[in-house]
Amino acid sequence: MHVLILGANSDMAQALARKFAQAERAHLTLASRDLELLAKQARDLEIRFQIKARPLYFDATDFPSHAGFYHSLAPKPDLVILAFGYLGDQKRAQEDFGEARRIISINFTGAVSILEIIAQDFEVRGHGGIIGISSVAGERGRQSNYIYGAAKGALSLYLGGLRNRLHPRGVRVLTVLPGFVATKMTEHLDLPEKLLATPAEVAEDVYRAYTRGKEKVYTKGLWKWIMWIIKAIPEKLFKRLKL
């Protein structure tokens, strides 16, 4: 099995790389911007799990490079994990469209650009799987992070449509909806311990959902019920909450 990880320097992606290397003996292509870090990770995975791992430069916002990047891959992946993301700064994004655009470009436009190229290949081959990491932030607009949330909400809808399109060709798409995860993205935030998952816990949940052929997975699982409640709050009341 060959797995392509986009945004492979993400803490969740690193845990997923270890999980697939250990459980599936998967060979890995680790793609992201920081090649030095990727090379270190690749060496470590090769030694630890006796698999092949290679680092490759990939920038989610360099859209014109995406076709060349994917077509240069040999062999083509059996599974793609889309993990790159950018939380950004909501307050700054309200005043500076550059920040808003960065949030949307990395989390949504970049994902569409590369996944459309991959989907076309999987569709022709009638083979492949996609795991897309979105967020519970995309489930309802909140004042504290609605630009990131909108980008992730769009990504979730996009992954749903892609799943629908690729289903007849036997290509599976799994949408991952993490709640709070202890990674470098959230290290500056004060998050409730009980709701916080480790990247290793996320990797276990995602791997289980993948092997069971699920369409969607919340991680931690408790977030399914939290979001059920949050989505059920009437807008008249919701708009008064400082969430």
Ligand SMILES: NC(=O)c1ccc[n+]([C@@H]2O[C@H](COP(=O)([O-])OP(=O)(O)OC[C@H]3O[C@@H](n4cnc5c(N)ncnc54)[C@H](OP(=O)(O)O)[C@@H]3O)[C@@H](O)[C@H]2O)c1
């Ligand atoms: N942490 C959370 O609480 C949480 C919750 C819900 C959803 N998520 C989502 O889960 C995914 C993984 O999050 P994480 O917390 O593990 O992230 P992370 O550790 O902060 O890593 C994010 C990675 O995204 C990569 N990236 C950013 N911009 C990129 C670009 N233009 N092109 C390619 N790669 C780029 C970076 O790679 P380089 O270092 O190579 O630049 C970085 O290592 C993200 O999509 C995130 O939005 C996170």
